[in-house]
Amino acid sequence: MRLQFLGGTETVTGSMHLIEANGCRAIRDVGLFQGRRVESNERNRERSADPDTIQHVILSHAHIDHCGRLPWWVAQGYKGPIHATSPTAALTPIMLRDSAHIQESDAEYLNQKANRKGEPPVVPLYTKADAERAIRLLKPHEYHTRIELAPGFAFTHLDAGHILGSALTVFELSEGGRTARVGYAVDLGRFNLPLIRDPEYMEPVDVLVMESTYGNRRHDDAAHAEEQLLGITKRTLERGGKVLIPSFALERAQEIVYHLNSLIINGRLPRVPIYLDSPMANAVTEVFNKSREYLDEESRRLYASLGCLTCPDWVFPSISVNDSKAITASNKPCIVIAASGMCEHGRILHHLKHGIENERNSVVLVGYQASYTLGRRLQEGETKVRIFGDWFTRRAEVAKLEAFSAHADVDDLARYAQKAKPSKIYLVHGESEQREALAERLRSEGHANVFLPKKGDEVIL
């Protein structure tokens, strides 16, 4: 029996793990590595394990750094099932089709350049057809159902409380009279997030593989997110401005709509138009609307009174480009939620271009902003910013709301490890500073065997 770390160990993207017992070989997650172009291109084309020799893929959730390389993996010869929870099986097609579109248009753009320089053409990592082939392999399962993939090889999904459909995986392995319970808490969510249920603790495991994204950080309480959002939104609307919210299309956009709806029905915000200006976020919202049984009780109550997230007459799902242009052109106070979350592409750029020089408006950052992105520049207070090649003077108020995060923080992670009672802990999915800080914390709390594996490392059970 063995485990191997194939990706997403010293970084927070490109998650991939091999689990092998009794002749059965399975991969948990085939995630896209996201970083600088050349490195990403190299890493995302690594075979890591031979797809022909893998019988099963187990998918933890629909974030692209966990599912985004599946089409490539299938194009390389993987033919087995992709096991996921029902909501993940519904969300993953939206993510993979979007990703394939990005891969194809990136390659097209690079090929125009390559052509001019007489260089060989760039082949996209995968195509829309590859994505469709991967989508056909998705096999939905329910949480808490023990799935036996082969003799001596079973897994159960628990709720990870990270995004809709996200799962923690507990493997029960046996071979030659030996047994092992191995738990994967990658990604692990937080308590009190809106919409979704809280993370579930595992029955004790022998080995715990755990994320460490925020191994050295404490978040503001998730319950404060709504108050933070209320403050800036109210202030902006009172001065007659627009609230522009760059957001990831999956989960964060729905969280924001949820919070705004609950502020409006509780009479704490006026009934201003809320535009969900993103075809992808609207497609994801449809999945939320159809997945009520997976939501927490509070959300089910809100659903019962409103009908659905986008049902109230103050919420406007915007799909067409013309809808989007009309919202951009209007100067009436409103709230606009649009992708991308780091202001790198997508409709948010049009809203920023038209609204960033108006001191009545505000830009509300509700997600992680990576270095060198427009979102990061705004977060750092820059007043001269470039959008679509033109320079703008930023006069709109910029707010970064710290309570929004879908990942466990250091206290959540330490508590999780205490409850799972593992004899060995492997920390992955974190930058080195975060992983080391968490390892130190866990050792100080009595965990004697905490390891920081490198990509390619193996554990023999």
Ligand SMILES: [Zn+2]
């Ligand atoms: Zn995730």
